[in-house]
Structure formats: C-alpha cells, structure tokens
Amino acid sequence: MQEDVKPEKIRCDACPVMCYIADGKSGACDRYANHSGELVRLDPLTVIQQGEQDVVPFLSGASTDDWGGDIIKGDRQFVTAVGAGTTYPDYKPAPFIVSQQVEGVDMVTVVTEGIFSYCGVKVKIDTDRHIGHERDVVRVDGEPIGHVMTSEYGSKMLSLGGVEHLTGGSKKEGRVTCDALLRLCNREAVTMTIGDEGHETEIVVQAGQPPIINGDVERLMRVGCGSATIGMFPKQWIGFVDEVVVVDDHITGVLSEHETGKQLKVPPTGIRIKGRRSTPGRYFQVANPGTGWGGTDIDDPLVILGDFNPKIAWEGLRLFMVSTTGLQCAYYELDADLRPQNKQVPEQLAVSAALIAENCEPSVCSVLFMGGAGGSLRAGVTENPVRLTRSVKEALTHVTCGGAEAYVWPGGGITVMVDVMQMPSNSFGYVPTPALVAPIEFTLRVKDYATLGGHVGHMKAVSEIDAEGARRLPPNPKAGDPMARANYRWTEND
Numbered sequence: 001m002q003e004d005v006k007p008e009k010i011r012c013d014a015c016p017v018m019c020y021i022a023d024g025k026s027g028a029c030d031r032y033a034n035h036s037g038e039l040v041r042l043d044p045l046t047v048i049q050q051g052e053q054d055v056v057p058f059l060s061g062a063s064t065d066d067w068g069g070d071i072i073k074g075d076r077q078f079v080t081a082v083g084a085g086t087t088y089p090d091y092k093p094a095p096f097i098v099s100q101q102v103e104g105v106d107m108v109t110v111v112t113e114g115i116f117s118y119c120g121v122k123v124k125i126d127t128d129r130h131i132g133h134e135r136d137v138v139r140v141d142g143e144p145i146g147h148v149m150t151s152e153y154g155s156k157m158l159s160l161g162g163v164e165h166l167t168g169g170s171k172k173e174g175r176v177t178c179d180a181l182l183r184l185c186n187r188e189a190v191t192m193t194i195g196d197e198g199h200e201t202e203i204v205v206q207a208g209q210p211p212i213i214n215g216d217v218e219r220l221m222r223v224g225c226g227s228a229t230i231g232m233f234p235k236q237w238i239g240f241v242d243e244v245v246v247v248d249d250h251i252t253g254v255l256s257e258h259e260t261g262k263q264l265k266v267p268p269t270g271i272r273i274k275g276r277r278s279t280p281g282r283y284f285q286v287a288n289p290g291t292g293w294g295g296t297d298i299d300d301p302l303v304i305l306g307d308f309n310p311k312i313a314w315e316g317l318r319l320f321m322v323s324t325t326g327l328q329c330a331y332y333e334l335d336a337d338l339r340p341q342n343k344q345v346p347e348q349l350a351v352s353a354a355l356i357a358e359n360c361e362p363s364v365c366s367v368l369f370m371g372g373a374g375g376s377l378r379a380g381v382t383e384n385p386v387r388l389t390r391s392v393k394e395a396l397t398h399v400t401c402g403g404a405e406a407y408v409w410p411g412g413g414i415t416v417m418v419d420v421m422q423m424p425s426n427s428f429g430y431v432p433t434p435a436l437v438a439p440i441e442f443t444l445r446v447k448d449y450a451t452l453g454g455h456v457g458h459m460k461a462v463s464e465i466d467a468e469g470a471r472r473l474p475p476n477p478k479a480g481d482p483m484a485r486a487n488y489r490w491t492e493n494d
C-alpha cells in the first residue's frame with residue numbers, strides 16, 4: 001500500500017500573495033504556517049464569551065483585564081473574526097458563518113478577516129501643543145505615511161495610511177506605512193516626525209496613552225479655549241484680581257472685555273492685547289503656535305500685552321495670566337509707570353489655576369481604524385454583494401470589528417471606523433501586498449441573510465464551531481453588544 005506523501009511545500013491561498021510554505025515555516029505575513037503539510041492559522045480564534053470564566057491572555061505580556069473586567073452573566077458566545085482567517089478569492093464563503101438563537105430570534109454572524117488595501121487610521125491627539133501645520137507631512141523612517149488634518153477642539157488630528165501611501169508611492173513607502181498602521185492598530189507606540197527639515201516635531205503616538213511631543217509627555221487636554229475658560233471660572237477671580245488673561249493659541253480671553261466680565265460688572269482696565277480682536281474679550285493670533293503657554297510659542301506671557309491705557313489703568317492694578325490647562329500661571333501688579341511687575345501668585349489665584357487643571361481631562365492618543373468593506377469582501381457574505389450594502393444601510397445588518405461596534409459612514413459603500421481600544425488586543429495583521437488585515441463581522445437575522453442571497457448552506461451552529469484553543473474574552477462594555485436588539489431596525493412582526 002502506498003503511503004500518503006505530503007508535498008514539501010504547500011500553497012497558502014488566503015491572500016493574493018499565494019505563498020509556498022515549507023513544513024515548519026510560516027508565510028510572508030506570519031499568519032499562516034505549514035504544520036506537517038496542514039495549512040494552519042497561527043493566531044487563535046477569539047471568542048467573546050458572556051459568562052464567568054478564566055480569561056486567557058493572547059500573547060505573553062497581554063493583560064487579562066483588556067476589557068476592564070466587567071462580566072455579563074449568561075453563556076452566549078460571539079465568534080469574532082480575530083484569528084478567523086481569510087478566504088481568497090472573495091467568492092468563497094467567509095471562514096465562519098455562525099448561527100445561534102438570541103432571545104428567540106435566529107441570528108447569523110458572518111466572520112472574516114478582511115484584507116484592506118483601502119484603509120488607514122485617524123489619530124486624535126489631545127494636546128494644545130503645536131505638532132505641525134494643517135497639511136504637514138507625517139513621516140516614519142523618513143517615508144511619508146500621512147498628514148496633519150484640521151484640528152478639533154483641544155486635539156490635533158492626523159490622517160495616516162490610505163491607498164495613496166500603501167500602494168501609490170514607492171515600495172518602501174508602502175511597506176513602512178503598512179507597518180506603522182499595523183503597530184498603531186495593535187496599540188503599539190510609533191515614533192513619527194511632522195513638518196519639514198529644520199522645524200520638525202517628533203511625536204510618539206500610542207493608542208490609549210498620552211502623546212510624547214519632542215520628548216515631553218503631554219499631561220492634560222486643555223479645558224477649553226481662552227474665551228471658554230473665562231466663561232467657566234469668573235467667580236474664582238472676581239474680588240481677588242482686577243484683570244485675567246487666559247492665553248490660548250486660538251482664542252485668548254480677557255475678563256474685563258469679555259461678555260462674562262460685562263455681566264459680572266468687571267470695570268475696564270485699559271489692557272491692550274497684541275493680536276487680532278474678534279468679538280469683545282476674544283483675541284486671535286496673539287502669538288505663533290508652539291509648545292509654550294496655551295499652545296503658543298511663548299514662555300513669557302507679557303509679550304502678548306501692549307502698553308496699558310494710562311487713562312484707564314491704575315497703579316497697583318492686579319493682573320492674573322493663566323494658560324488653558326492651568327499648568328502655567330503668573331501674577332502681576334502695575335507699578336507707577338503702569339508696567340506689570342511679577343509677584344508671587346496669591347493663594348486664591350493658585351487655587352483657580354489648580355481648578356482649571358482639575359477640569360482638564362488626561363491627554364490621550366485615540367487611534368481609529370478606517371477601512372472600506374464595500375468591495376469584494378462582500379462576496380464572502382453573499383452572492384449578491386450590493387444587497388449586503390443595502391442591508392447595512394437599512395440597519396438590518398450590524399457591522400462589528402472584533403466584536404466592537406463599527407461606525408458606518410453615510411453614502412456609498414461600507415466604510416467603517418472603529419476605536420482600536422474597544423477591540424481585542426492584537427486584532428490586526430498584514431499581508432505584504434501591502435494591506436492591513438482587520439477583523440470584520442456582519443450580524444443579521446437568518447431570514448434576512450437568506451433574502452440577501454447569503455451562503456446559507458455554509459451556516460454552522462455556534463455549538464459546532466471548533467473553538468479548541470480559542471482565546472476567550474469577556475465582553476468589553478464599551479464595545480457594545482453585537483446581538484443587542486437595539487442594533488436592528490426590524491420589529492418582531494417583520
């Protein structure tokens with residue numbers, strides 16, 4: 001009798017690279033390996049298990065409190081796409097099509113690791129410090145991977161990756177971009193350089209951690225702009241000081257001129273601010289952006305003041321200047337020539353600065369993965385892909401990434417965005433095309449799945465899924481429940 005002779009190398013068909021993998025070796029992406037002639041997915045399937053159990057960490061060093069420890073009673077399982085594998089080409093049904101009854105309704109979840117050539121991350125960095133101008137290029141290892149985009153309230157924003165950098169530049173640019181995206185999505189630290197030679201900013205970004213800007217760990221996100229700060233804390237100052245200036249790169253506030261000061265009957269002080277006056281008590285462009293007071297480039301706040309109006313100001317006038325995080329403050333009294341003289345900050349004013357700081361939230365980097373799932377990936381879900389898109393738009397199908405609720409952008413396609421902190425750790429992989437591999441699950445009623453032409457014949461009950469060796473995690477309360485009734489627009493009578 002002839003023994004089965006296993007070929008020396010097997011071909012992985014999980015992505016277009018189609019690696020030939022020798023026995024005992026892994027493929028180019030390290031996701032698949034040849035174990036004695038069997039093609040195996042190396043990372044364990046991740047299952048979210050509702051109910052008390054021992055939580056198995058994914059990698060050494062990974063914390064068992066990934067989810068914050070909240071455990072929901074019950075025994076329902078949600079098979080995520082983390083570690084599920086990929087089918088390629090896309091017409092093949094997704095690796096897992098899992099059915100189960102939820103509150104009397106037959107539900108199905110289509111589970112696959114998507115290969116996202118069109119993907120990137122949006123990064124929100126809570127800081128006032130200048131990290132670069134809008135449209136400045138962001139580089140890693142000298143390669144452009146994205147750019148600075150419009151700032152949001154108290155935060156700087158980056159747009160990184162995308163097909164322009166993954167495939168539209170040099171081979172090295174694509175490889176470096178893919179690696180940076182992978183590390184950011186897997187919550188690792190990435191060092192970036194922003195801006196042109198001679199005035200670059202070095203920034204270390206890591207999801208869930210404060211940014212490190214030119215070597216300084218940022219502590220606080222500002223409480224608001226200078227005008228907002230004047231509006232929030234006037235009662236801390238009135239009676240203790242004659243004038244307050246809240247220094248801010250965007251809108252510097254002046255108490256006596258501001259509507260707040262007017263309503264609280266703060267008399268004029270004759271103060272003059274350099275910069276462009278907007279509405280009363282609100283000034284733009286008092287200095288250049290930088291890493292000093294309130295996101296400006298100044299370390300001495302007096303440089304933003306002109307001479308006091310001698311017809312209004314008086315000797316002994318008390319002036320308090322503070323930044324929007326409360327971390328910098330100074331107190332002055334005008335001398336006989338109406339020039340501010342630095343004095344020790346009185347206790348009440350120091351307390352007011354501390355109150356501003358107390359009201360600031362900790363500075364943190366947020367990394368949101370964004371990818372397009374409206375393309376060929378849909379064929380693994382249904383033979384009629386556009387019906388999946390419609391079903392998502394009609395809220396009959398709920399989209400999650402690693403069990404975390406994904407925001408689906410309006411308009412065409414299935415463009416999803418998800419906070420990587422709500423996903424299981426190490427949810428992402430890559431293939432060297434280059435593209436990111438990200439988990440995606442589509443959950444819907446079985447009857448809706450049949451209507452949209454789903455691969456119903458490939459459904460398996462959750463109890464039939466081979467989850468031996470799976471990583472089991474408790475639900476993340478911030479990630480939402482993929483099976484929750486509120487996710488779906490149908491009614492019991494539909």
Ligand code: SF4
Nearest residue numbers: 012015018019027029
């Ligand atoms: S890169 Fe990875 S997924 Fe693609 S063929 Fe090679 S081993 Fe398989």
